[in-house]
Amino acid sequence: MDFPFDPGKVTMYKKLKEIENRFEDLQVYLSDGEVVAKPALYQKYAKEHSDIQDLVETYRVHEDIRLRIEEDQKILKENDEELKEIVKEEMPLLKQQLEELGNRLKMLLLPRDPNDEKNVLLEIRAGTGGDEAALFVGDLFRMYGRYAERCEWKVEVISHSPAGGMGGFKEIIALIEGKGAYSRLKYESGVHRVQRVPVTEAQGRIHTSAVTVAILPEAEEVDITIDPNELRIDVFHSSGHGGQSVNTTDSAVRITHLPTGMVVSCQDEKSQLKNKHKAMKVLRARLLDGMIQRQNADISQTRKNQVGSGDRSERIRTYNYPQGRVTDHRIGLTIYNLENFLDGEINMFLDALSANFQSAALSQSDAGNER
Numbered sequence: 256m257d258f259p260f261d262p263g264k265v266t267m268y269k270k271l272k273e274i275e276n277r278f279e280d281l282q283v284y285l286s287d288g289e290v291v292a293k294p295a296l297y298q299k300y301a302k303e304h305s306d307i308q309d310l311v312e313t314y315r316v317h318e319d320i321r322l323r324i325e326e327d328q329k330i331l332k333e334n335d336e337e338l339k340e341i342v343k344e345e346m347p348l349l350k351q352q353l354e355e356l357g358n359r360l361k362m363l364l365l366p367r368d369p370n371d372e373k374n375v376l377l378e379i380r381a382g383t384g385g386d387e388a389a390l391f392v393g394d395l396f397r398m399y400g401r402y403a404e405r406c407e408w409k410v411e412v413i414s415h416s417p418a419g420g421m422g423g424f425k426e427i428i429a430l431i432e433g434k435g436a437y438s439r440l441k442y443e444s445g446v447h448r449v450q451r452v453p454v455t456e457a458q459g460r461i462h463t464s465a466v467t468v469a470i471l472p473e474a475e476e477v478d479i480t481i482d483p484n485e486l487r488i489d490v491f492h493s494s495g496h497g498g499q500s501v502n503t504t505d506s507a508v509r510i511t512h513l514p515t516g517m518v519v520s521c522q523d524e525k526s527q528l529k530n531k532h533k534a535m536k537v538l539r540a541r542l543l544d545g546m547i548q549r550q551n552a553d554i555s556q557t558r559k560n561q562v563g564s565g566d567r568s569e570r571i572r573t574y575n576y577p578q579g580r581v582t583d584h585r586i587g588l589t590i591y592n593l594e595n596f597l598d599g600e601i602n603m604f605l606d607a608l609s610a611n612f613q614s615a616a617l618s619q620s621d622a623g624n625e626r
Contacts, residue, residue: 285304368438371435375431393422413429414533449573474543488511510531519537
């Protein structure tokens with residue numbers, strides 16, 4: 256029961272009317288006893304109804320205001336001067352509301368990222384900067400953890416590699432489970448640069464270090480099919496600080512995906528089965544991410560220029576401790592509230608990045624319609 260229209264051949268408002276009709280059909284289906292008796296079908300219709308509800312409600316408000324403007328325009332042609340003055344006063348506001356609702360409708364009609372509702376595999380790795388980079392991996396992991404806590408999302412560490420010495424991590428991988436997690440965090444991929452004076456710096460000089468963040472949508476088995484014959488699975492002793500054995504059994508797991516050469520290791524659990532399960536989660540997410548990266552490379556240079564490609568090598572943000580400053584280089588946004596930002600108060604940046612991306616996508620859509 257997909258919508259029977261070709262977006263390239265019909266006007267936006269014809270499309271909206273057809274979506275409204277579909278919405279009304281769905282409301283009928285959801286109150287049908289035969290549908291209610293089939294949980295899978297009911298859930299399918301309920302999700303579709305929920306997905307288009309905001310669009311339909313916005314369209315209905317838009318139409319109410321458009322009709323009010325039409326009525327007001329008729330009044331302006333009549334002889335009732337008192338009524339005409341009232342209409343003249345309200346007309347500018349109505350037109351402004353109509354324009355804003357029209358822009359919102361265009362946004363809501365943009366194709367949705369199919370991964371937006373997925374959970375997230377968060378991977379943070381130390382780059383240049385030695386101990387300082389490793390410490391900042393820990394700082395960023397805490398920042399995302401605090402943000403997840405505010406969103407009431409669940410965070411589960413999949414694997415981590417302690418840096419030793421000053422502390423921090425060479426690498427940490429975690430699963431973040433929560434509604435819309437990927438849609439909120441997907442623009443965080445890239446190089447995060449930190450500028451601060453290390454504890455060991457006697458001269459008070461500022462050092463610059465870098466950390467790489469990767470945000471991957473969690474892949475289900477239906478998203479990525481992996482042939483077991485294309486995997487090499489090795490088991491080995493888990494090792495902790497200084498190379499000492501953590502477990503007395505070969506519980507650590509290393510999985511190699513032979514077609515791509517991709518290698519994933521997990522040793523955090525004492526159970527070999529649990530380590531294998533976690534490693535497969537990471538492998539599926541990385542393979543799905545590779546597919547997404549290849550697709551994005553073919554889609555639009557405009558989008559990449561507006562909000563960045565999400566390339567792991569692209570510097571996206573700088574955290575300057577002496578100035579208490581955070582700057583996102585893709586959108587030119589700077590705030591002087593580093594402490595709160597690192598405590599998970601990152602919504603301002605996430606909102607700005609999302610709005611920037613939507614604006615770029617809308618411009619691209621409008622340009623495509625003009626051709």
